[in-house]
Amino acid sequence: MISVILLGAGNVASHLYKAFSASDSVEIKQWYNRSYGAIKSFKNNTEVIDDLSQLKDADIYILAVSDDAVSSLSDTLPFENRFIVHTSGTMSMYDLEKKNKRGVFYPLQSFSKHADIDFKKVPFCIETEDKLKLQLLKDLATALGSEFYKITTEQRKTLHVSAVFINNFSNQMYRIAHEISDADNIAFDLLKPLILETANKVQDMSPYMAQTGPAKRNDKKTLKKHLKLIQDEEHQEIYKLMTKSIQKTHGIKYRFDIKRKKNNER
Amino acid sequence: MISVILLGAGNVASHLYKAFSASDSVEIKQWYNRSYGAIKSFKNNTEVIDDLSQLKDADIYILAVSDDAVSSLSDTLPFENRFIVHTSGTMSMYDLEKKNKRGVFYPLQSFSKHADIDFKKVPFCIETEDKLKLQLLKDLATALGSEFYKITTEQRKTLHVSAVFINNFSNQMYRIAHEISDADNIAFDLLKPLILETANKVQDMSPYMAQTGPAKRNDKKTLKKHLKLIQDEEHQEIYKLMTKSIQKTHGIKYRFDIKRKKNNER
Numbered sequence: 001m002i003s004v005i006l007l008g009a010g011n012v013a014s015h016l017y018k019a020f021s022a023s024d025s026v027e028i029k030q031w032y033n034r035s036y037g038a039i040k041s042f043k044n045n046t047e048v049i050d051d052l053s054q055l056k057d058a059d060i061y062i063l064a065v066s067d068d069a070v071s072s073l074s075d076t077l078p079f080e081n082r083f084i085v086h087t088s089g090t091m092s093m094y095d096l097e098k099k100n101k102r103g104v105f106y107p108l109q110s111f112s113k114h115a116d117i118d119f120k121k122v123p124f125c126i127e128t129e130d131k132l133k134l135q136l137l138k139d140l141a142t143a144l145g146s147e148f149y150k151i152t153t154e155q156r157k158t159l160h161v162s163a164v165f166i167n168n169f170s171n172q173m174y175r176i177a178h179e180i181s182d183a184d185n186i187a188f189d190l191l192k193p194l195i196l197e198t199a200n201k202v203q204d205m206s207p208y209m210a211q212t213g214p215a216k217r218n219d220k221k222t223l224k225k226h227l228k229l230i231q232d233e234e235h236q237e238i239y240k241l242m243t244k245s246i247q248k249t250h251g252i253k254y255r256f257d258i259k260r261k262k263n264n265e266r
Numbered sequence: 267m268i269s270v271i272l273l274g275a276g277n278v279a280s281h282l283y284k285a286f287s288a289s290d291s292v293e294i295k296q297w298y299n300r301s302y303g304a305i306k307s308f309k310n311n312t313e314v315i316d317d318l319s320q321l322k323d324a325d326i327y328i329l330a331v332s333d334d335a336v337s338s339l340s341d342t343l344p345f346e347n348r349f350i351v352h353t354s355g356t357m358s359m360y361d362l363e364k365k366n367k368r369g370v371f372y373p374l375q376s377f378s379k380h381a382d383i384d385f386k387k388v389p390f391c392i393e394t395e396d397k398l399k400l401q402l403l404k405d406l407a408t409a410l411g412s413e414f415y416k417i418t419t420e421q422r423k424t425l426h427v428s429a430v431f432i433n434n435f436s437n438q439m440y441r442i443a444h445e446i447s448d449a450d451n452i453a454f455d456l457l458k459p460l461i462l463e464t465a466n467k468v469q470d471m472s473p474y475m476a477q478t479g480p481a482k483r484n485d486k487k488t489l490k491k492h493l494k495l496i497q498d499e500e501h502q503e504i505y506k507l508m509t510k511s512i513q514k515t516h517g518i519k520y521r522f523d524i525k526r527k528k529n530n531e532r
Contacts, residue, residue, distance in 0.1 A: 067488070090488055108456060110463055110478055115471070121459045149456050158450040159457070161492045162443035166457055167464045168479035169508045170436040175473035175515055177428035184424040190374060190415050191425070191432055192469055193387045197376055198433045199465035203458055205381070207441035212376055213434035222333070222356055226427045234511055241507055242435045245500055249441055 002140055005030045005058040007073065009038040011111040012087050013064035019119045021045065025143040029058045053078055059136060060085060062105060063096070071095050083133050089160035092153045093127050103128035105137055106156055107146075110167050119144040125151035125159060176235055183231070208249065215246035218254050227256070268406055271296045271324040273339065275304040277377040278353050279330035285385045287311065291409040295324045319344055325402060326351060328371060329362070337361050349399050355426035358419045359393050369394035371403055372422055373412075376433050385410040391417035391425065442501055449497070474515065481512035484520050493522070 004026055006013055013033075020026040028046050033039045036050040049055070055077070061084040063073055070086045074097040077084065084096055085103040096102040104127040111117060126137040126148050134150070141148035151159065174195060178188050201210045214222035223243060230236045240256050247254060270292055272279055279299075286292040294312050299305045302316040315321070321343070327350040329339055336352045340363040343350065350362055351369040362368040370393040377383060392403040392414050400416070407414035417425065440461060444454050467476045480488040489509060496502045506522050513520060 067485075090491060109460055110467065115467065121463065123456050123459060125456070149453065151452070151456075155450050155452050157491070157495060158447060159452055161495050162447045162452075162457055163460055164479055164481075164492060164505075165439045165443040165446070166460050168477065168481060168512060169439045169504070170461075170464050171468065171473050171477055172508055172512050172515070173431045173435045173439065174468050175477070176511070177431040178473050180431070181424060181428045184421050186417070186421050186425055186428075187415065188472075190389050190391070190417075191428055193389060194375055194429055194432050195436075195465045195468060197387065198436050199461045201376070201381065202437065202440050202461060206454075207437050207444050211434065211437055211441070213430055215430075215434060219333075225356060225423070226430060229423060229427050234507075234514065238435070238507060238511060239430075241500075241504060242438055245442070245504060246434060246438050248500065249438070 001025055001027050002060065002136065002143060003027045003029050003058040004140070005032065005055060005061050007032045007061060007063045008065035008069075009033040009035075010064065010066065011113055012107065013062075014113075015111055015117045015119075016062065016064055016087075016107075017042070017046075019117070019144050023143045026140070029056055030054075052076060055079070057082075059083065060105075060140065061100075062087065067091050071097070074100070083130075083136065085128075085137070089125075089156060089163065093129060094153070101128075101130050101133060103130075103133055103137060104151075104153070104156065105140065106151075108159060108163060110163075119146045123147040123149060125149055125156050127151060127153060127156070176238065179232075180230070180235065211246060211250065213246075215243040216250055216252075218247065218252045220254060223256070267291055267293050268326065268402065268409060269293045269295050269324040270406070271298065271321060271327050273298045273327060273329045274331035274335075275299040275301075276330065276332065277379055278373065279328075280379075281377055281383045281385075282328065282330055282353075282373075283308070283312075285383070285410050289409045292406070295322055296320075318342060321345070323348075325349065326371075326406065327366075328353065333357050337363070340366070349396075349402065351394075351403070355391075355422060355429065359395060360419070367394075367396050367399060369396075369399055369403060370417075370419070370422065371406065372417075374425060374429060376429075385412050389413040389415060391415055391422050393417060393419060393422070442504065445498075446496070446501065477512060477516065479512075481509040482516055482518075484513065484518045486520060489522070 020028050030047045031039050032049050039048045042048055064087045067088050070091045080099045082100050084100045085105040087105055089106050093102050093104050106125040107122045109122040124141040124146050128134045138148055286294050296313045297305050298315050305314045308314055330353045331339055333354050333356055336357045346365045348366050350366045351371040353371055355372050359368050359370050372391040373388045375388040390407040390412050394400045404414055
């Protein structure tokens with residue numbers, strides 16, 4: 001049984017709380033948050049506290065707080081030589097105060113407040129200062145049914161950037177498609193299977209191999225037609241830039257004549 | 267039983283052939299292709315021909331050929347007043363020669379040669395000149411287990427643009443993430459669950475509601491860190507433009523200082 005004390009009450013903390021509670025091999029000893037209100041409704045299941053001086057002994061202290069709070073919270077912990085981890089994609093392991101043994105337990109997934117999370121589909125990036133503590137994080141991930149990967153602080157930062165491209169930017173592509181199709185009274189439902197297929201395809205095939213469409217085919221007629229159809233100037237800019245990017249990836253030399261009204265770019 | 271004659275042997279035609287063959291309510295009367303070689307291996311299952319003058323009577327003639335060939339092929343068909351449809355996302359219904367009754371049977375999905383297609387997940391955009399023929403296309407979609415939507419030529423063109431954003435551009439986001447993480451020796455497998463989650467999320471929630479991340483939060487520190495981390499200039503440009511787009515969508519006014527080496531853009 002791994003004993004855990006959870007600090008913080010945001011999205012990640014709340015989802016972890018739920019998942020730890022459901023696991024047979026994890027005991028949540030305490031749940032700390034600086035504001036008691038956010039966690040008090042759990043007081044019948046777990047010891048909830050808002051005072052750091054009440055923190056008990058545990059195998060792992062998980063600081064699931066906002067990036068800005070990682071350092072300061074770790075500074076104010078009233079103990080030494082215990083094992084503390086944060087859950088951030090961007091903060092260094094060394095942003096944790098060095099009086100304790102440090103590590104990172106970063107779930108690479110998009111967490112929403114209201115959507116349930118299946119931790120079987122959440123890989124954890126784990127890192128520890130003390131090699132001997134690594135097994136504990138492996139066990140903790142396994143207790144949630146999750147995959148884990150040993151990832152350095154530098155790699156984690158790169159991963160976080162990659163995740164922005166995959167998650168935020170793809171989602172914005174969906175959003176733009178939603179705007180464009182909405183303006184023409186087309187149900188977004190019609191596009192949902194394509195969204196899934198696009199994501200499914202790269203589970204077994206590299207994105208390079210999976211690419212299709214007018215940019216990849218260098219179908220100039222369609223590219224021009226599309227650009228004419230797109231009303232919004234920013235969407236046009238995105239269309240051009242992404243087409244350029246696809247063509248660069250696939251070694252195609254064609255370029256739109258990118259002309260601007262006010263100044264020529266090249 | 268709907269009798270169908272298929273013309274063309276590309277991706278869409280091949281997948282349709284397979285799906286029609288498996289359906290109890292569709293009879294493939296003939297399969298035409300201008301080059302016999304591409305279809306001759308099916309000669310024991312279906313009458314395969316490379317001569318238009320041999321075309322028999324059928325309920326629907328499906329011209330599943332490249333965009334460029336739609337008009338010319340429909341011109342050379344040696345009959346009149348029969349029901350012909352194309353399967354293109356970009357061509358107008360009126361690109362078909364008017365001596366026949368015209369329609370469109372456009373599957374909105376990404377087809378690859380080697381990946382199997384589950385037509386239950388392929389919505390068809392249908393359109394007919396003659397209202398009475400619409401039911402036939404509905405029945406044909408239903409015979410494949412597919413959803414169908416009545417979509418005008420104008421809407422179909424808009425859809426095709428939207429599909430590029432969703433499919434090609436999201437896939438390029440995956441590709442960029444692949445490049446970025448590869449350069450740091452990170453397994454792309456680690457990012458695959460996030461790709462799926464991103465796509466799954468918008469099945470029940472609008473992309474607007476599903477958005478998260480540093481752009482949406484206007485987390486300037488992370489935005490700047492990311493931009494520093496990204497090596498490739500084009501990837502930087504995409505990062506900036508997509509951040510700008512997300513922030514515009516969500517009513518945030520922050521902008522990167524977009525400075526170029528050679529000329530100032532604004």
